[in-house]
């Protein structure tokens with residue numbers, strides 16, 4: 001077993017999942033303002049420290065993805081954020097892309113940037129304690145898109161990023177997100193997501209990335225959020241497995257889904273069914289942002305930053321997601 005494979009497995013084994021707390025300051029400002037809180041560095045730290053010191057970090061969370069501001073912050077007890085995460089047995093990771101910009105000659109599409117100077121930034125993050133990284137490529141579905149140009153250029157960037165992360169002894173999370181925005185069918189989502197993931201692996205292989213030392217972070221197969229043809233949760237799980245079975249090489253140890261705008265319950269229920277129906281060798285777990293934090297953020301704001309009340313909600317959510325990663329979640333345990 002290589003060192004990278006060992007780190008990847010430590011993050012996602014035994015029902016553990018990933019807490020994606022790597023919202024950029026821009027995104028975090030939207031999330032905080034939506035619940036009536038000011039987006040100051042202190043508030044961002046306080047909310048995140050509340051989550052990272054929750055009891056469920058020990059049994060449920062294998063890794064936490066941080067943003068540049070957070071990995072450099074010091075907690076109220078004087079510890080660094082990575083040390084706080086390590087003290088709960090989880091591994092700190094870091095988002096290293098610098099965001100999605102308009103793609104030249106296809107301006108309605110996005111290309112994720114951040115390759116310039118990446119080697120040096122990775123070395124800095126390793127010293128701060130990070131042992132895994134994240135880069136997100138984003139694709140939207142419409143009559144015209146995604147174009148081959150967007151699929152190829154984002155896959156190329158994901159592969160170059162992954163090779164650099166591994167060179168610096170960190171596990172790359174490879175995140176090609178096909179957005180749920182639009183009125184497309186689940187069939188369209190299935191065929192486009194499969195094409196995108198296959199292209200990513202073509203490029204990862206071309207760039208000699210060790211596939212046993214990555215974690216894939218894809219979207220689930222859903223119909224568009226404006227589609228009139230919703231499919232059942234069971235169909236979501238079957239289509240998602242079908243997609244991954246046909247497009248992900250066997251060496252990949254695991255898959256950690258993004259929630260992508262699904263509600264907390266939807267994201268939990270779908271993950272649970274994916275694990276119940278999983279007929280692959282891949283570990284299938286979560287790497288949720290909104291679907292782990294939404295409820296906790298609301299309570300944090302409503303309760304005037306009550307740590308215990310906020311952690312109670314987060315602990316429940318993380319526990320439900322971990323049960324779903326083991327295929328053991330049910331509506332009864334959710335509402336107990």
Ligand code: 13P
Nearest residue numbers: 020258259260288289290
């Ligand atoms: P969501 O689960 O809110 O989609 O966030 C996951 C993530 O890390 C997106 O890059």
